[in-house]
Amino acid sequence: MLPWSGELAGRIERRTLVSERLRGNPLGDPHERPVLVQVPPGYADSDRRYPVVYVIQGFTGHVGMWDNRTAFRRPFPELADAVFAAGQAPPAILVYVDAWTSLGGSQYLDSPGTGDYHSYLCDEVVPWVDAEYRTLAARDHRAISGKSSGGYGAMVTAMLRPEVFGALATHAGDALFELSYQPFFPRIARTLRDEYGGSYPAFLADVRTRPFGTKDGDGELIEMYAYAAAYSAEPDGTVLLPFDDLGRIVPEVWRRWLAMDPVLMAAQEAGAEALRSMRAVWIDAGDRDEFYLDLGATAFRRAVAAAGVPDERVRFELFDAGHGAIEYRYAPAVAWLAERIAG
Structure with a gap:
C-alpha cells in the first residue's frame, strides 16, 4: 500500500462546469466548479451505458480532498475502483460534486445566504453528466451518497427531488437536530460573548484576517454560521441564528431548521412518498459518533x-467508530447501490 500513489483500473476525468445557478451567488464564490467523473474499467472499450452514483462531501469538503492520502489507508476513489475492477458490483460511473462555499459548506440546499447549490446539483450537474457520458439517464439508475453534511445532502436531495434520484446512501448524515446541533448553542454563545462581544460579524471579520483554526472555536463558529446561512437566511441574505445570546432557542428560527431535519421531513407526506419510491436506502454511522449522528441515523x-419503505430496500448498520475516518464504509455502500440501480 504505497503512501503516495495508486493505480486505477478505470480513470478519473477532471472537468469544469460553468454554472448559471451559482453565477452571482451571495458569497461571491466561483460559479465555475470542478467536477470529477470516475469511469469504471472498460468504459472506453464499449458502447455500454452505466448507472451513476453522485458522491457529495461533508462540511468543509471540496473535490481536491479526494486526492488526499493517509498512511496505511487508501482514498475512496481507489477503494471504489477496486470494487469494480474485482467484479464485486456492476460497474457504475461516480461523479464527485463540489458544493464548497467560503463559509465551508452549503448543505446542498438553495439559500439566499449561500446560493443555489441544490439546483446546481439537480438541474445542472446531472443533465451535464448525462450529456457528456454514457449514462442510464433515468432516476432509477441514479443514486446519491455522502457523509456528514454530505449524508444530509443525500437524504434531503432524494426527498426533495425523487424524480432525479432513485437511491441514496447516508453515512453519519446530519439528522435529529435537537441532539446533533442544539447542544452546541450555549457553547457557541459563550465563545461569541467572550471573544467577539457577542457578534458573529466580529468573528467573521477577524477570522478572515488570519489562518483559519488559529483560535479556539473557529471550527464550531464557522460551521454553525454556515448551517444558519443554509437553513435560516432571509430573502435579502441576512443570516438568522436559531439561538440568542444565552444560547436559548429562538422558536421562530429554530422551526425553520427543524423543517429541514431529515427525520421530520421523512414524516411529512411528500418526504414519505419520495422515500417509498427509492430503490435502495443505505443508512449507517459509527456507534461512538461525537455528534450523536448514530442516534440520528x-x-x-x-x-x-x-x-412504508420495504425492509429489503434498506440497509442499516451501526459500526464501531466515531465520526471521522470512515471512508472505508463508502465503497461497500456504492457497491450495494450499484447492484440496485444497474438494471
Whole structure:
C-alpha cells in the first residue's frame, strides 16, 4: 500500500462546469466548479451505458480532498475502483460534486445566504453528466451518497427531488437536530460573548484576517454560521441564528431548521412518498459518533420504516467508530447501490 500513489483500473476525468445557478451567488464564490467523473474499467472499450452514483462531501469538503492520502489507508476513489475492477458490483460511473462555499459548506440546499447549490446539483450537474457520458439517464439508475453534511445532502436531495434520484446512501448524515446541533448553542454563545462581544460579524471579520483554526472555536463558529446561512437566511441574505445570546432557542428560527431535519421531513407526506419510491436506502454511522449522528441515523431508519419503505430496500448498520475516518464504509455502500440501480 504505497503512501503516495495508486493505480486505477478505470480513470478519473477532471472537468469544469460553468454554472448559471451559482453565477452571482451571495458569497461571491466561483460559479465555475470542478467536477470529477470516475469511469469504471472498460468504459472506453464499449458502447455500454452505466448507472451513476453522485458522491457529495461533508462540511468543509471540496473535490481536491479526494486526492488526499493517509498512511496505511487508501482514498475512496481507489477503494471504489477496486470494487469494480474485482467484479464485486456492476460497474457504475461516480461523479464527485463540489458544493464548497467560503463559509465551508452549503448543505446542498438553495439559500439566499449561500446560493443555489441544490439546483446546481439537480438541474445542472446531472443533465451535464448525462450529456457528456454514457449514462442510464433515468432516476432509477441514479443514486446519491455522502457523509456528514454530505449524508444530509443525500437524504434531503432524494426527498426533495425523487424524480432525479432513485437511491441514496447516508453515512453519519446530519439528522435529529435537537441532539446533533442544539447542544452546541450555549457553547457557541459563550465563545461569541467572550471573544467577539457577542457578534458573529466580529468573528467573521477577524477570522478572515488570519489562518483559519488559529483560535479556539473557529471550527464550531464557522460551521454553525454556515448551517444558519443554509437553513435560516432571509430573502435579502441576512443570516438568522436559531439561538440568542444565552444560547436559548429562538422558536421562530429554530422551526425553520427543524423543517429541514431529515427525520421530520421523512414524516411529512411528500418526504414519505419520495422515500417509498427509492430503490435502495443505505443508512449507517459509527456507534461512538461525537455528534450523536448514530442516534440520528437510527431515528432516520425508523422514519424510513414508518414511511412504508420495504425492509429489503434498506440497509442499516451501526459500526464501531466515531465520526471521522470512515471512508472505508463508502465503497461497500456504492457497491450495494450499484447492484440496485444497474438494471
